[in-house]
Amino acid sequence: MENIRKTEKVICMILEDINSDFSKELVKSVANAISENKQIRLVVLPVKYDYGIEDNCLHKYREIYNNILRFSEICSIDGLIIHLGSVSERGKNSNGIFDDFLKRLSGIPKVLVASDLKDAVTVNYNNESGIREAIEFIANIEGLTKICMLGGRDDNKDARDRKEIFIKCLHDYRLEYSEDQFENTDMSEDSVEAADRLLDRNPDAEAVFCINDAVAKGLYTTLKARGKVIGRDVMVFGFDNTRMSSDLDPPLSSVGADSSSLGGKALELLLSMINGEEAESGTVPTRLYGRASLPYEMYEYNPIELSKAEPAFIYKMFNDCFYRYKLESIDREKVDLRRLFYEFMSKMLIACKHTYMDEETFGKLCMMIDKFFEKGAMQYTDSTKLTTSIEKIQNIMNKNAHSLAATVFINRLFARMKDRAIVNQSKELISHERKTNRVRQRIKEFIVSGMDKTGCCGLYRNFDRLGLDNALLFIFEKPIVHDRDKETVLPKNILLKCMMHMGDLYLMPEERQKFRVEDIFGCNKLTMKCKGFVSFPVICGKRLFGLLMCELTDDICENGEFIAMELGRSLALSEQ
Template sequence: MPRDPASTAPTLEEVAALAGVSRSTVSRVVNRSPHVTDEAVLAVEEAIGRLGYVPNRAARSLASRKTHVVALVVPESTAKVFADPFFASVVQGIALYLADTDYTLNLLIASETDSNKIKRYLLGGNVDGALVVSHHSGDHSFANIGQSLPVVFGGRPLLEDIVDSYYVDVDNAGGARAVTQHLIESGRRRIATITGPLDMPPGVDRLSGWLSAVRGADLPDDLIEQADFTLAEATAAMRRILDRDPDVDAVFAASDQMAAGALTALRERGRRVPEDVAVAGFDGDYFSETSSPPLTTISQPATELGAKMAEVLVELMAGREVRRVTMMPTELVVRASTGS
């Protein structure tokens, strides 16, 4: 059962008793010693989560050697990471910020290996803190790491058990609402959307923004197709939309890369952009600038977001107080794909 929050703070001994290990084993886990079995690490981490135990970070710093290494964890495939300009910009921002510190960056592509292996690595004294980008709600691997290691998420976590985590995000719902409102104000009335994965915060929030705008204008809200932030899946999603309703006159895609995929499908069907169908995206990356026609989009500061993530983590690792939530601005950029 969860510990009564009104009682005194949980102790190391209580954690040891609940985990069924010795006090010294708990201390080694808290101090990220490599000389602990995987089973003991998992038992202690579970006990820490249940009791709400907060290790004394000052004591930990005296008991363990600083590595001056920061891990960037991306729970995606290698192919997706290196094909998406968002990741490149975030990594650039992180690296630029850390260049002026004593920390080096270690990139971990979490989907390419066992998630428990990544977790053991992070908690094994190999890094001083972690940044997690592009997390999914079904991935509980990093839910409790923040109990023992400073962690900052890129984007609002969806998991209920990490709602108190530190994160940096943009107003995805507000941006999606603004660009959809632009489509409405330009006279479009049958507006579709291609969402991102709905187990990820950007996918959920950008869909929410689109729904808010079309429902607020008393327009249909049934033309929804899901993709995975890739060009190929968005092209297929746009084809499905056209099959369902050939009279669609606008589409908001949850990323610029997906909006470029929508353009491909529209060209295949002989639909003109923006004369027949207006197209808008989200990100403000090179897909929006180089597509034909150039895309109306919501520009988000991905490089600055990465830098802010690194800044918050460095402050946490130094033991300083920082805000749990940092929101970055977005901007509507109107280009030829919406005709105004």
């Protein structure tokens, strides 16, 4: 049996629907909060929210898929971060799959995200601060009176809280409310019908609050179908401030974390618990991030502050433009973008103040700006927000300028900033599209290669065609057949059949395949250079064949389940 040498703490993260924007960003915030010197391995176990419709094929699939939870009960884990929207004080005695789940894990330190369980350490958004900020702006600044809400599931803690806060804010600002102004959704993008029902009852709606950004996407579809101009005819704001919000057309205003992230706060509390320290439940402050769907600006640039060019003001400017940067830990090997922004922006402001800039300084600032965007500045903002902020700063500086020569240079630098932002974002989109096409092509090749009926050996030999740089494929000696009337019991051992390490395929010799199931999350064959790993059950029909562990990347959150399904299908075919 393969020897395990555990040198790291294993943090297991259990959450619903990993391909949703909220879940992806929650995982990313935890991974980004893990600094290299903490010796922590993050392993993500994605599960499915099960609506419990017994005659539904999707229900049966989710039921079998959720057997992945058994690994969290058996494997050696030092701490847990759990985000399951249906685990709450209100629903803890329900008959769902998570009835006694927390009891089985009672000996492991754990933090629950977006939960109100009284006997657990939890991390939640301070929902009220951001929602109140939005309602105050709509009511007091825009003067709108008919505000509606697309809500969420009754079993979801945040959905209940946000509805209560929404109603309270309307009352506080002396706006009318009736239940006709509210409609439940399943909290997914599939909210078009719910949005239709809401707008049918409220054709005069002037603004709509969506329980999250995904629901807002469905509302957009409905509003556009009715000929409504979003941001003019109907203002819209969501919650979570996911990257989807800036990708929508028009960009969506959204409430999101202010000074810290949910994942970062959860990890902070969990590490305290693992170290034997007391930890109390915490909240993460929120604020409204204004975009075109609700034209709100938290911070206006002041000409006097611009002319002084003080460090505190420049850093405030950076935090406003690149608002996601402060929610992530800074890798010491990477460029400190905040500091680099200060270096070139302070010189631009000083040049404007002193009405002078020479050619040499201009050239150096051009190189700094190029480096700033080449090192990934655009991943911390969105293009509309950045260009709007740049134009505001540029207009103020031009009004206050006293030197034509300095003004020309400064305007050229602002133009360069906008150009580099557009170029680098375009490169990123093209790169993502090419990578997606490569993944599809490799999966297609894997499927074709499995048609030659070479059995499991052929499948393992072609494992590299799936396009995974770092991954392990664990297979049980015999597949486990799911029986809904019996509890799934995992065997003590599992076989590591093949692995990808830094892009290279390794087929494991028979004498080195056997691992204890409890040891697989601490397997020393997983490279420490990865930010974390995501595990997917390899299933087909009622059979659970094993586990696919992949390096944590944005792509794997979207494609991992499909890849695991294809592996399960291929294994099932090889048995015939």
